[in-house]
Amino acid sequence: MDTLVQIKNLNKIYESSDGNVIALNNINFDIHKNEFLTIIGSSGCGKSTILNILDGIDKDYNGKIILDKDIKIGYMLQEDALFEWLTVEENALLGLKILKKLNKETKNYTINLLDKYGLKDFKDKYPKSLSGGMRQRVALIRTLATKPDVLLMDEPFSALDYQTRLQVSDDVYRIIKEENTTVVMVSHDLAESISMSDRIIVLSKRPGKVKKIYTITLTNKSTPIENRKAKEFAYYYDALWKDLDKNV
Amino acid sequence: MSEYQRKHKRKKRLILFTQLAIFILFITVWELLAKHGMINTFITSSPSNIIKTIINLYNTNNLFNHIWVTLYETILAFTLTLIISILISIILYKSDFLAKVIDPYLTLLNSLPKVALGPILIIWIGANEKSIITMGILITIIVSIQSIYNGFKNTPPIKIKLMKTFNASNRDIFLKLVFPQNIRTIVNTLKINTALCLVGIIMGEFLTSKAGIGYLILYGSQVFNLDLVMAGIFILIILSILIYKIITYIEKRLEKY
Numbered sequence A: 001m002d003t004l005v006q007i008k009n010l011n012k013i014y015e016s017s018d019g020n021v022i023a024l025n026n027i028n029f030d031i032h033k034n035e036f037l038t039i040i041g042s043s044g045c046g047k048s049t050i051l052n053i054l055d056g057i058d059k060d061y062n063g064k065i066i067l068d069k070d071i072k073i074g075y076m077l078q079e080d081a082l083f084e085w086l087t088v089e090e091n092a093l094l095g096l097k098i099l100k101k102l103n104k105e106t107k108n109y110t111i112n113l114l115d116k117y118g119l120k121d122f123k124d125k126y127p128k129s130l131s132g133g134m135r136q137r138v139a140l141i142r143t144l145a146t147k148p149d150v151l152l153m154d155e156p157f158s159a160l161d162y163q164t165r166l167q168v169s170d171d172v173y174r175i176i177k178e179e180n181t182t183v184v185m186v187s188h189d190l191a192e193s194i195s196m197s198d199r200i201i202v203l204s205k206r207p208g209k210v211k212k213i214y215t216i217t218l219t220n221k222s223t224p225i226e227n228r229k230a231k232e233f234a235y236y237y238d239a240l241w242k243d244l245d246k247n248v
Numbered sequence B: 001m002s003e004y005q006r007k008h009k010r011k012k013r014l015i016l017f018t019q020l021a022i023f024i025l026f027i028t029v030w031e032l033l034a035k036h037g038m039i040n041t042f043i044t045s046s047p048s049n050i051i052k053t054i055i056n057l058y059n060t061n062n063l064f065n066h067i068w069v070t071l072y073e074t075i076l077a078f079t080l081t082l083i084i085s086i087l088i089s090i091i092l093y094k095s096d097f098l099a100k101v102i103d104p105y106l107t108l109l110n111s112l113p114k115v116a117l118g119p120i121l122i123i124w125i126g127a128n129e130k131s132i133i134t135m136g137i138l139i140t141i142i143v144s145i146q147s148i149y150n151g152f153k154n155t156p157p158i159k160i161k162l163m164k165t166f167n168a169s170n171r172d173i174f175l176k177l178v179f180p181q182n183i184r185t186i187v188n189t190l191k192i193n194t195a196l197c198l199v200g201i202i203m204g205e206f207l208t209s210k211a212g213i214g215y216l217i218l219y220g221s222q223v224f225n226l227d228l229v230m231a232g233i234f235i236l237i238i239l240s241i242l243i244y245k246i247i248t249y250i251e252k253r254l255e256k257y
Helices: A047-055 A088-098 A103-117 A132-144 A160-180 A190-196 A233-243 B003-035 B047-059 B063-095 B096-110 B113-126 B129-153 B157-165 B170-181 B183-208 B213-220 B226-254
Strands: A004-015 A020-030 A036-040 A062-067 A073-076 A151-156 A183-185 A197-201 A210-215
Touching: A004 A047, A020 A047, A020 A183, A020 A210, A036 A190, A047 A073, A047 A151, A047 A183, A062 A160, A062 A233, A073 A132, A088 A103, A088 A132, A088 B170, A103 A132, A132 A160, A160 A190, A183 A190, A190 A233, A197 A233, A210 A233, B003 B047, B047 B063, B047 B226, B063 B096, B063 B129, B063 B170, B063 B183, B063 B213, B063 B226, B096 B129, B113 B129, B113 B183, B157 B170, B170 B183, B183 B213, B183 B226, B213 B226
Parallel strands: A036 A183, A036 A197, A073 A151, A151 A183
Antiparallel strands: A004 A020, A004 A062, A197 A210
16 A cells, blocks of 8 residues: 555644643554545544645644655645636636646646536636535535645535535545545544545544544445445444544 | 516605605705795705706806816826725735734824815915815725725635645735735725715815815805805716716626626
């Protein structure tokens, strides 16, 4: 198994006027090629911080992030953050444009993704005419357009209502698998995590530590919605529930 | 058309009809009272006298000159306000330190009745058009800076984070996100500005002027020609409606998304 990223002894301290807060305490794990890795934990345990550090937005940490060769990292945020004044196509090309990688080839690749994933007739429309699920797909394509080797997703479905959420997680999963992307997702939804992931990392409450790493093996693994019917599902759900620190 | 739509349309028509009726009634009563000597037209003027005065102004070739002077001063003050307030907002957005330092001064200046600065303007700048335009700028600029700057500041953090995930430079973040995100705020500010700007210009013309609608009104009151005062006010109403319509048109054109 190829390891794309190694996280070694990662520590993060937030400084504030009422003293320092340890957000992450000695985090160690690897990201393997083509896997779907999910980090779960109660709110405030620092799971989003890990993604910010991996993406390079947050450079204020201790420890080592070892990237394999010069792999690229893409980041899909909690909200779609589409720009209302740009068309769907312009939104999808935004990342490429800012990274100054917009050329005929990358543009065609992006437009192909839009066509392939049901946005063909919406390319010239503005985001306000899209449903929540479609907006999320545009946001995903905007990130995939930059061809990341590792895709980070920070609770990508949290802004959606439950039914849309199920549908979109199926859509996104299908796109990710078809495009052979390695994923690190942050979530607090146990069922969603089990149904999508190959491995699940459980973080303890603040200061966040790696409490346990699960390898998820489901019989007849298919789409996230189907995976919920697997006989091992309940077992993992139960185990994760017991591991999760409750704040109540 | 359904019963509901018909009802809705009838109601809309009734409102418009009533609005027009009030206007016509007001003008008619005013005119009738004046005609039968029940009010003193020396003080109240009358609709027919106002129209006569306007025709007279037109015949002596002064009407459009006065309108143009006021319009020109307003447009100039308005454009300068827009440019200056956007530039200052950008500077404040770039420097959090400066923004925090300047904040109480902006609030102070905002609460100051700008007309009080009139005499100073005349001494510093002179009794000329420049003073009038400066008054137009002064009255609008603080509010413009505050609302545009606040718009910049309130750009959704998630969008800024998105730009950072693509390694965007500060320049890119401003030009591709913060500015376009706030076009609407700026247009809204414009809308408030036009009305305010006109107020500033008329105030300026009251202080010092040789032409313009403010000049007409002030001159009319000094020689106790109420027909001229009322005519000036009437022209001013038409002018402000016109400016408002133009801005609303621009706003509509921008509203494609």
